[in-house]
Amino acid sequence: MVGAGWIGLEVAAAARASGCAVTVYEQAELPLLAVLGPEIAQVFADLHRAHGVDLRLGASVSADELRGADLVVVGIGVAPATELAEAAGLDVDNGVLVDAQLRTSDPNIYAIGDIANHDHPTLGRRVRVEHWETAIEQGKTAAHNLAGGAEAYERMPYFFTDQYDLGMEYVGSVGPDGYDRVDIDGDLKTAFRAFWIKDGAVVAALHVNDWDASDAIRESIGTTR
Numbered sequence: 001m002v003g004a005g006w007i008g009l010e011v012a013a014a015a016r017a018s019g020c021a022v023t024v025y026e027q028a029e030l031p032l033l034a035v036l037g038p039e040i041a042q043v044f045a046d047l048h049r050a051h052g053v054d055l056r057l058g059a060s061v062s063a064d065e066l067r068g069a070d071l072v073v074v075g076i077g078v079a080p081a082t083e084l085a086e087a088a089g090l091d092v093d094n095g096v097l098v099d100a101q102l103r104t105s106d107p108n109i110y111a112i113g114d115i116a117n118h119d120h121p122t123l124g125r126r127v128r129v130e131h132w133e134t135a136i137e138q139g140k141t142a143a144h145n146l147a148g149g150a151e152a153y154e155r156m157p158y159f160f161t162d163q164y165d166l167g168m169e170y171v172g173s174v175g176p177d178g179y180d181r182v183d184i185d186g187d188l189k190t191a192f193r194a195f196w197i198k199d200g201a202v203v204a205a206l207h208v209n210d211w212d213a214s215d216a217i218r219e220s221i222g223t224t225r
Helices: 006-017 033-050 083-087 132-146 214-220
Strands: 023-026 054-057 096-098 116-120 125-127 158-163 166-172 181-186 192-198 201-208
Touching: 006 023, 006 033, 006 158, 033 054, 033 158, 033 181, 033 192, 033 201, 132 158, 166 214, 192 214, 201 214
Parallel strands: 023 054, 096 116
Antiparallel strands: 116 125, 158 166, 166 201, 181 192, 192 201
């Protein structure tokens, strides 16, 4: 496995569950480091090593090193395909630029999902979310607005993962300025909640194996701690 992002780790977990020997190469010092920060990223490193994954961090890999592998999966990120939008004359910058109501620079055209770089009214900045749940929910708002509505899309970014016996849900978004601290409630080895704090307010939160916490973490965004 080349890349220890969500795709890489989920594939690694599925392969190990099927009895495969798995090696993961990741350039960063921890898996998911850019998304979760070192405090929670370490949980995923420990999880995969405990399940027998050969996790090689801070590592590059060459084609020669991959020779002899039965299967190579490359999960190193994506880039939005904006060629059609550009041909249509729409404003593009890391995706198709849309306003709070998901309208592009052409008010008769809306964009949703992975490709939409959304001016999020609650976060106060642009965010592009690569998750099917966002595409579904943005689709509802866009459909409403295409029918004559004027609704802003305010739902917070959300994603989840299931790896081995770990289930996680994450809500919110840490901005480009990072965060001041992470508050962790619970036991990192079993079940816990984590809250990313910036300027005294929760900007993102997750739970691991705490299924009563789904609503609580969503409602925590924007609150002070």
